[in-house]
Amino acid sequence: xxxxxxxxxxxxxxxxxxxxxxxxxxxxxxxxxxxxxxxxxxxxxxxxxxxxxxxxxxxxxxxxxxxxxxxxxxxxxxxxxxxxxxxxxxxxxxxxxxxxxxxxxxxxxxxxxxxxxxxxxxxxxxxxxxxxxxxxxxxxxxxxxxxxxxxxxxxxxxxxxxxxxxxxxxxxxxxxxxxxxxxxxxxxxxxxxxxxxxxxxxxxxxxxxxxxxxxxxxxxxxxxxxxxxxxxxxxxxxxxxxxxxxxxxxxxxxxxxxxxxxxxxxxxxxxxxxxxxxxxxxxxxxxx
Amino acid sequence: xxxxxxxxxxxxxxxxxxxxxxxxxxxxxxxxxxxxxxxxxxxxxxxxxxxxxxxxxxxxxxxxxxxxxxxxxxxxxxxxxxxxxxxxxxxxxxxxxxxxxxxxxxxxxxxxxxxxxxxxxxxxxxxxxxxxxxxxxxxxxxxxxxxxxxxxxxxxxxxxxxxxxxxxxxxxxxxxxxxxxxxxxxxxxxxxxxxxxxxxxxxxxxxxxxxxxxxxxxxxxxxxxxxxxxxxxxxxxxxxxxxxxxxxxxxxxxxxxxxxxxxxxxxxxxxxxxxxxxxxxxxxxxxx
Numbered sequence: 137x138x139x140x141x142x143x144x145x146x147x148x149x150x151x152x153x154x155x156x157x158x159x160x161x162x163x164x165x166x167x168x169x170x171x172x173x174x175x176x177x178x179x180x181x182x183x184x185x186x187x188x189x190x191x192x193x194x195x196x197x198x199x200x201x202x203x204x205x206x207x208x209x210x211x212x213x214x215x216x217x218x219x220x221x222x223x224x225x226x227x228x229x230x231x232x233x234x235x236x237x238x239x240x241x242x243x244x245x246x247x248x249x250x251x252x253x254x255x256x257x258x259x260x261x262x263x264x265x266x267x268x269x270x271x272x273x274x275x276x277x278x279x280x281x282x283x284x285x286x287x288x289x290x291x292x293x294x295x296x297x298x299x300x301x302x303x304x305x306x307x308x309x310x311x312x313x314x315x316x317x318x319x320x321x322x323x324x325x326x327x328x329x330x331x332x333x334x335x336x337x338x339x340x341x342x343x344x345x346x347x348x349x350x351x352x353x354x355x356x357x358x359x360x361x362x363x364x365x366x367x368x369x370x371x372x373x374x375x376x377x378x379x380x381x382x383x384x385x386x387x388x389x390x391x392x393x394x395x396x397x398x399x400x401x402x403x404x405x406x407x408x409x410x411x412x413x414x415x416x417x418x419x420x421x422x423x424x
Numbered sequence: 425x426x427x428x429x430x431x432x433x434x435x436x437x438x439x440x441x442x443x444x445x446x447x448x449x450x451x452x453x454x455x456x457x458x459x460x461x462x463x464x465x466x467x468x469x470x471x472x473x474x475x476x477x478x479x480x481x482x483x484x485x486x487x488x489x490x491x492x493x494x495x496x497x498x499x500x501x502x503x504x505x506x507x508x509x510x511x512x513x514x515x516x517x518x519x520x521x522x523x524x525x526x527x528x529x530x531x532x533x534x535x536x537x538x539x540x541x542x543x544x545x546x547x548x549x550x551x552x553x554x555x556x557x558x559x560x561x562x563x564x565x566x567x568x569x570x571x572x573x574x575x576x577x578x579x580x581x582x583x584x585x586x587x588x589x590x591x592x593x594x595x596x597x598x599x600x601x602x603x604x605x606x607x608x609x610x611x612x613x614x615x616x617x618x619x620x621x622x623x624x625x626x627x628x629x630x631x632x633x634x635x636x637x638x639x640x641x642x643x644x645x646x647x648x649x650x651x652x653x654x655x656x657x658x659x660x661x662x663x664x665x666x667x668x669x670x671x672x673x674x675x676x677x678x679x680x681x682x683x684x685x686x687x688x689x690x691x692x693x694x695x696x697x698x699x700x701x702x703x704x705x706x707x708x709x710x711x712x
Binding site for chain 2: 353419
């Protein structure tokens, strides 16, 4: 399927990410429909003019007419949805998603999916530490990274369409990864960071610390405001990769602990200079 | 000493924090002088009109006439400076600082300091991940916390003057702590966070990760761009407190690791909800 302004787009799940997609696509001149749980989210989106049509029902006619369907729901719910409802797709539909882990999702859905429907999975590397459509913001995609999962089941055309979707949404850097590459990378860059933030937030219950804090603690714990249902699902789905990255981090942290314990400032400074140099690579590209 | 617009102020060390102080005080209508290492930093400050006078020399006349002297230099250098040069202060001078650790500094200087000079130590909880006067910015103090160290050596008047300095600089919340309270707090809120950021930045050397990263990794490693000389000094000076906080964090992180390993989503979600709730406290007060 090729994506153009006549393509009817359906977003399933109008939360913080689904809402952001709806806003970005509507701004770009596309016609966006949605199916989501709560009528009030639909009312909000209609009032703010970033969807064309929305329903809380499993609307067969709507699903059949939309050739690009974006799933922005919890991983387990997504797999169940496909198992139950894939007969409603029309032939030639492209489905995609925003799921944070790919093993247990892509490799579960692709083998059971109808042969006349293609699923190209993607991961928008942008989010907010709050849930719900009211917090959605199309601007978070600008300057951000977009990852498309390329599997042996995918066609060149499907991959290109999904990349085009990333461009339309406003992402700066669009890459392709395999399921395994994605999950290893995401365990380090995203899941480990959330584990650290949560642990840092809960490890010390002293009162009044907020009176003394600076921005470094605030920055390291911003993502400790976390959607517990989603992240516990993601951690479980990617358990092996995540444990590996957690151990890598603990080892390095313990090395630094030993340097401090020994008063070995020379090694501390070497490690800090290495960190400073490597961090330069990760500065955000200037927003378009 | 009481602080008013006629007070001659001297900043020793015109770096990112000393420069920020100079800008904020000049903006507030105070006359700011400085002694610093590099003539080019003085030229920059004069050109940008945020100091009145600057010199790279140990100018006895200048030191004698300034009744408020702010040290914004490395901790060890600060202690050495006082040991060598305190005869240059005139009677009734108030000295203060911006040092990140108080044991090894305040309890070293106060006992050797002349009886006719008062040292009230302070810690501005605001900084930038870059060094040098060119990165200084008076705006970082707005909405930030300012901590004044109250010791048995201090007078009520000295403490009040130092708090007034914090107000003039633009800080939102000004608190008093003892040396021990400060160092315990700072080990957790600031030093531990820097240890985490550095370890996270150096524990994984995979290439190309910057192409896939989202903002969570960027936020957790912002402070991994670190002044290695300053931070290795601070870590060493506060070793015992820091090791204690590092262990607190490792224990909590290992608890989460065990939950993930067992697939115990219930406990994960409980910990995440606790983190989310506690993080609310740390949102920055609205800027004045």
